[in-house]
Amino acid sequence: MSDEPQAAIYRPDPAIQSLSDWLASPVEAADFPQTEVRFRNDRAAASVGLASLSDEDWARHFGRFEPLDGNLPQPLALKYHGHQFRVYNPEIGDGRGFLFAQMRDGDGRLMDLGTKGSGTTPYSRAGDGRLTLKGAVREILATEMLEALGVNTSRTFSVIETGEQLMRSDEPSPTRSAVMVRLSHSHIRIGTFQRLLAHEEKDHMEALVDYCLEHFPGPPAPQDAPGREQPAVRLMHHVVERMADLAASYMVAGFVHGVLNTDNMNITGESFDYGPWRWLPKWEPGFTAAYFDHAGLYAFGRQPEALHWNAGQFAVALRLLADSEPLVAAMERFGPLYMEAVARRWTWRLGVQSRGPEADSQLVAACEKAMRDSEAQPDAFFFNHRGGRGADGELSDALSDYEAVEDTHEYWSDEAPQSMVIDEVESIWSAIDERDDWSPLMDKVSALRRMGEAHGPAPTPSGHA
Template identity: 50%
Template structure:
């Protein structure tokens, strides 16, 4: 393959040994048809020059990348699933394929899979991914990135030519293998596995690996475990705040779906809010609303508590309690910052910033059915002139909206030149509601027509540029 000067392999996790991952073989798929190639992300890790044949060889057949892992590794972990502990988890339909450095940031990034075949942790599953599931993950990841949420990136989607049977959608259905690019796949559940087995030595090994790989500034901390927890608390709190400002509902916030570097990943039954509704759930099987929109911060904190419990095997409880108690202030700061970013204004003072954010949530609640989540931020971006001159002006006539407008007028717009972008000349913003997701899938399922999906992804990228969001 043509190796770009910006391609810098750095496979670190494989040195951890057999207690942490199992060598596996990828499935031998009947065909490999590239359906999504994230060229922008590929260029950031030196893989943008791959030919189509090379792309499918590496991300459909999983031939090793040069000087990288010699073969895939299915990572070992446990986890709480809807707060019930499951010791039979692990990479059941995915694996870590490669690790490499990102140009510019020098971050270590993982290339990992979903739908790449059975592993020792597949249980009764077939190890596959539906093509529709892959399309949904691309849409979620791209939309979240555009909204400034720390997220994995959908790197590649290759259709694999198998007919899959699923109980929750029409079957047989088409199959695919997804590759995602993410900062880390070390889950809270990675620590839980070794705590369950009473392996304090492996917990310390995992702590040292995480610190040296992802938080080198903590290498000299007197207690690496509590320092790592503190860093994970800050990153996770920020992530939760970003979810809330984006109106995003992950749907399955189990401990095996949260990582120590604080990125959102693994998108199954996700949803974006149609309107402000704290009780809105994404998963049809979340009957109690455990992971509803309004309970996501609580879920993140509960998961961090489980991580802290694992670290008691190698650290003092007092230090861990101090670290985890930082979640509340960090979440409030993360939510405030995310909301100001979404509104396109510069911060003033801590009290004024909080008052504006609270006024925004009251205005959203007051609007009820008349005010959709995403159009609210679209209308009020960089000030209220567009809101009161647009089609939804009548929905902003209540007392809460008037109070929000008054407070917003006191804030200075941040980079108001962004309003000149063509997206802000339209009547509606880019949204990602479930009806549109189904509408984008229909032409693929019925006529193998990928045009509407590609057009939507192009509009999401234009929205990212309009909002001025840097790539994650």
């Protein structure tokens, strides 16, 4: 995650074509007035063999969307349904994005290049299919910070300014426009399966399950799991494990996604599509990111519940292929897996060696209490107590038997940690908006990558690569 990805040669593999007749609609990209490259993620591009593209070629492929060699001949807008704030909506799908290309990375994983802001599709409804430049900048910041904190996230691959003026109700308008490309390990959503259930497309769902098991494999289900050899049940176990780890990664990062709808849930457990996200200013379970989340459904402390609920909707969809009992048995693993993931990730971020479930659980509770009592910003808390340093009172007692990991990176001697509170986000955007000064953004990306190097790769669950 935060370690350097394996460099690769470009290996196109448009595997989605075997499903595309019923999974997607071919579309055309918008014809933008300009294509000015503003951000190219050469680190991500190196992982799929595309870092050597010139800026001119980069703009042709990721602004004009000329097909990459050997890849999809035409972009595909994916079809899906979803629960949006727990209300089922069959009228959605890729409304301002599409799948542009697929290729293998240096580790052999199938990767997608998908867009945001690339124009209207059959699923745009009343939308203009565009993305604001500010939205693209915010996605760069979110993905770089999350990657540095070990969260399984899509990566912002490219941002190109497109020269249009957009009107939006939630930010000063007219505002600048952009088209973004993200690099993801799949764009198959829980909502993709929900659509197949709604249309009772059993054969297609079987084919999609097989596609997911082939291209996104996971560890086997527990030996005592009922129905563990059935493809749908195997996939259910994979998704439950991934969702539990994703929920834990959000909590340990102090991150609030804001819109955890089932159409925003990737079956690989990879977080993506960042809109109203926030990082916590202090440890507050009720903190929400989206101004329209009046009931706090996706508040910080309710994110594990939200991902568990979404996994439940995946189980409902798979009832087209499997009995309830083995799917429910897989769902029942979510809670224990989540607790294991919190402990594993918490001790990693705090820079101490795990001492087992009971001790780690007590440590997490002591840290949460210390953050609530002190109202410390979570990034500062983890930084100040890295390896057990600076602790006192109950927190010192909880840390007393923990062994610190060896930290040699100079980042841990900085005066303050990197963070992503909203004031800094707005300051970075203001420099671009008011002076066309991109240096604060680029400096922040460099600083976040340095923080990621200091943390090293996040620990993975046992049995995972």
